[in-house]
Amino acid sequence: MISRKMAGGILLGFLAVAGIVTGSQGSVTVYAAEELQGSGTAEDPYVITGSEDLWKFAEIVKASSDRNECAKVADGVTEIDTTVRGEKKDLTWNPIGDSSGSYKGVFDGNGAEITIHADRSINNNAGLFGILGSGGEIRNVTTAGSSKGWDSVGGICGQxxxxxxxxNCNNKADITAQGGQAGGLAGYASSAQIESDTSISNTGAVTGTANVGGLVxxxxxGMKVIVHEGILNSGAITAKSSGY
Known part of the structure; x- marks a missing residue:
């Protein structure tokens, strides 16, 4: 015979496996890594099929101590709008990787355009990714929407x-730095490499008080730029001093 207390424990265990944990305040959904296809390694990256998956991936990375999880947008997915998640709309994106831990994994956008609304007006490091650290790599992504912050603001990453x-990344998002370091791809780049098999383009408006550029x-x-067909900028650049 199973006691009421034991039955409750079994039920709680079942709910935990299902991704739902209950408490005195009700139930809380936990986005476990198992909900994404893949294991998050370079050989078997998480598969991103839409906005919900990308939000889950961001949460997994934030909860990680290493922050080196890898992900790839699924074949056939051409657009992801992070301002929408289920029934929620007009969402503000939380950049992946920040001052508490930079992103060190590999993210492959697989040619998709990702729309963000990153608004860190009183904070630094705004973009699809906040800080891209040692070993970190962002590939095959075009960012759209808007990215705002104080310093180090870009479409792909803040730093x-x-x-x-x-x-192989491009930017369409409008970039605004209340302070400085605003760029179409990255607000600030140090000992980093930007490269493309073809060309790099920025069509978003880039605005800041100092150190503003279409690319960075x-x-x-010793930042390196390796581009085979040139760098194209058609976005308005507004600043007191220019970038690169």
Whole structure:
């Protein structure tokens, strides 16, 4: 015979496996890594099929101590709008990787356009990714929408540091830095590499008080740019001093 207490424990265990944990305040949905296809390694990256998956991936990375999880947008997915998640709309995106831990994995957008509304007006490091750290790599993504912050604001990432790579990426998002370091791809890049098999383009307006550019707002530490067909900028650049 199973006691009421034991039965409750069994039920709680079942709910935990299902991704739902109950407490005195009701139920809380937990986005477990198992909900995404793949294991998050470079050989078997998480598969992103839409906005919900991308939000889950961001939550998984934020909860990770290493922040080196890898993901790839699924074949055939051409657009992802992070301002919509289920029935929720007009959402503000939380950049992946921040001052508490930079992103060190590989994210492959597989040619998709990702719309964000990143608004960190009183904080730094705004973009699809906040800080891209050592070993971190963003590939095959076009960002759209808007990205706002104080310093280090870009479409792809706020900062790219320590041998990080941005490969085959473009930006359509409007970029605004209340302070400085605003760029179409990255607000600030140090010892990082930006490369493309073809060309790199920025069509979003980029605005800041200093260190503003269509590609990168401010570069240091031997940043490398390797592009086979040139860099194209048609977005308005507004600043007191220019970037690169």
């Amino acid at each position: 790219a540091c320590s041998d990080a790579k941005i490969v 707002g401010q570069a240091s530490g």
